[in-house]
Amino acid sequence: xxxxxxxxxxxxxxxTFDQKLDRLAxxxxxxxxxxxxxxxxxxxxxxxxxxxxxxITEHAYKVGALLVTTFYSDDPSVLSRFQYGPDGSFDYAPVxxxxxxxxxxxxxxxxxxxxxxxxxxxxxxxxxKVARANVAISKASKPAMELITRHExxxxxxxxxxxxxxxxxxxGELEDVAVAKLWEAIFVASRIAVDDPVAxxxxxxxxxxxxxxxxxxxxxxxxxxxxxxxxxxxxxxxADDHLWAGGGTTAGNGIYCQPxxxxxxxxxxxxxxxxxxxxKASKPLSHQxxxxxxIAVRFEGGRIVEATATAGExxxxxxxxxDDGARRLGExxxxxxxxxxxxxxxxxxxxxxxxxxxxxxxLGQAYSTCLIGGDKMDAAQLAKLGAxxxxxxxxxxxxxxxxxxxxxxxxxxxxxxMRRGEWV
Ligand code: ZN
Ligand code: ZN
Numbered sequence: 001x002x003x004x005x006x007x008x009x010x011x012x013x014x015x016t017f018d019q020k021l022d023r024l025a026x027x028x029x030x031x032x033x034x035x036x037x038x039x040x041x042x043x044x045x046x047x048x049x050x051x052x053x054x055x056i057t058e059h060a061y062k063v064g065a066l067l068v069t070t071f072y073s074d075d076p077s078v079l080s081r082f083q084y085g086p087d088g089s090f091d092y093a094p095v096x097x098x099x100x101x102x103x104x105x106x107x108x109x110x111x112x113x114x115x116x117x118x119x120x121x122x123x124x125x126x127x128x129k130v131a132r133a134n135v136a137i138s139k140a141s142k143p144a145m146e147l148i149t150r151h152e153x154x155x156x157x158x159x160x161x162x163x164x165x166x167x168x169x170x171x172g173e174l175e176d177v178a179v180a181k182l183w184e185a186i187f188v189a190s191r192i193a194v195d196d197p198v199a200x201x202x203x204x205x206x207x208x209x210x211x212x213x214x215x216x217x218x219x220x221x222x223x224x225x226x227x228x229x230x231x232x233x234x235x236x237x238x239a240d241d242h243l244w245a246g247g248g249t250t251a252g253n254g255i256y257c258q259p260x261x262x263x264x265x266x267x268x269x270x271x272x273x274x275x276x277x278x279x280k281a282s283k284p285l286s287h288q289x290x291x292x293x294x295i296a297v298r299f300e301g302g303r304i305v306e307a308t309a310t311a312g313e314x315x316x317x318x319x320x321x322x323d324d325g326a327r328r329l330g331e332x333x334x335x336x337x338x339x340x341x342x343x344x345x346x347x348x349x350x351x352x353x354x355x356x357x358x359x360x361x362x363l364g365q366a367y368s369t370c371l372i373g374g375d376k377m378d379a380a381q382l383a384k385l386g387a388x389x390x391x392x393x394x395x396x397x398x399x400x401x402x403x404x405x406x407x408x409x410x411x412x413x414x415x416x417x418m419r420r421g422e423w424v
Contacts, residue, residue, distance in 0.1 A: 032156030037064025123289030173306025208247030237274025325390025337421030
């Protein structure tokens with residue numbers, strides 16, 4: 001029996017698949033969103049997620065949702081654009097739709113995203129077109145995304161196993177088997193394979209909060225990552241007035257929500273100019289369908305000055321050349337090696353899961369909510385404190401059972417935080 005299997009309660013095993021799906025839907029609505037009676041819900045989902053969407057919609061109306069509206073995406077239709085669309089298509093994005101979504105959020109709607117598209121969908125497509133299309137949609141969705149990243153509204157993301165994604169995660173399995181295995185992995189990672197998932201999430205949230213409070217009380221000026229194999233020796237300066245976050249948040253609209261299901265991380269904002277040393281990724285990074293393997297990077301004064309990978313190096317170089325901020329860090333996160341996702345040993349090819357499997361850093365945009373008073377600051381004020389800004393935000397895993405992490409105080413003294421991947 002694997003560790004992940006040990007995390008499945010016998011009561012949960014006895015449920016039918018529909019009942020398990022229903023539990024995920026209930027946790028998404030009650031814990032993930034904390035949806036209020038009278039609140040509108042805007043959902044996005046791959047078309048294959050329809051059974052989960054229906055369950056979520058049912059739970060949303062049961063708690064009194066005003067209206068549930070779902071936008072569906074379809075992988076083969078997306079692929080057609082890259083195969084047959086005119087060149088102008090790749091600099092275009094539906095601003096009109098993104099404005100409408102932002103308006104719904106401003107008027108009080110909650111947002112739920114179901115993650116499940118094929119991570120390798122665009123792997124064979126022209127990377128320049130993919131990058132252009134990403135820039136176009138990032139720009140168009142900025143007003144809506146800002147309301148989300150600033151936690152003005154309650155929002156969450158949950159996952160749905162889909163066939164192409166499952167075949168990527170479990171290659172060599174028959175499609176049905178792969179999908180069933182991916183669902184099981186999602187249920188365990190999402191902490192719903194227990195007797196009482198709502199109670200489990202309340203406890204898990206409280207534990208994360210305790211850790212976050214402790215880190216915030218320390219006011220470290222930097223973190224020092226050092227792996228036992230010597231591949232990583234990295235000092236990550238923390239932004240002035242940085243705040244640690246993790247688990248649930250009270251959104252600007254006063255509603256308590258868990259923005260990611262699953263979530264295992266405590267994270268904060270690094271100082272964009274104070275990152276120095278070398279770091280090696282502990283897991284491959286799946287980016288737009290390409291696996292970037294054995295990333296090794298050297299930072300000087302916060303900026304990447306050298307980046308190599310044994311596979312996907314060109315994709316990595318294109319990524320860090322997106323804009324100036326793409327070479328600098330926007331997030332640093334601590335995740336214990338004993339997290340259920342790390343223990344499952346599954347590489348999900350999906351950030352929602354993989355970033356909760358190991359301590360990680362992210363290139364690009366910082367979260368303004370990870371700075372004291374940051375949600376009310378403009379770009380210039382955020383930059384002054386050291387918060388990075390970029391069109392990208394890409395997490396990559398550096399933690400493992402070999403990683404030691406110290407907190408560094410303003411006077412230079414080191415305090416052990418993690419030893420061999422576990423909290424001290
Ligand atoms: Zn993170
Ligand atoms: Zn991140």
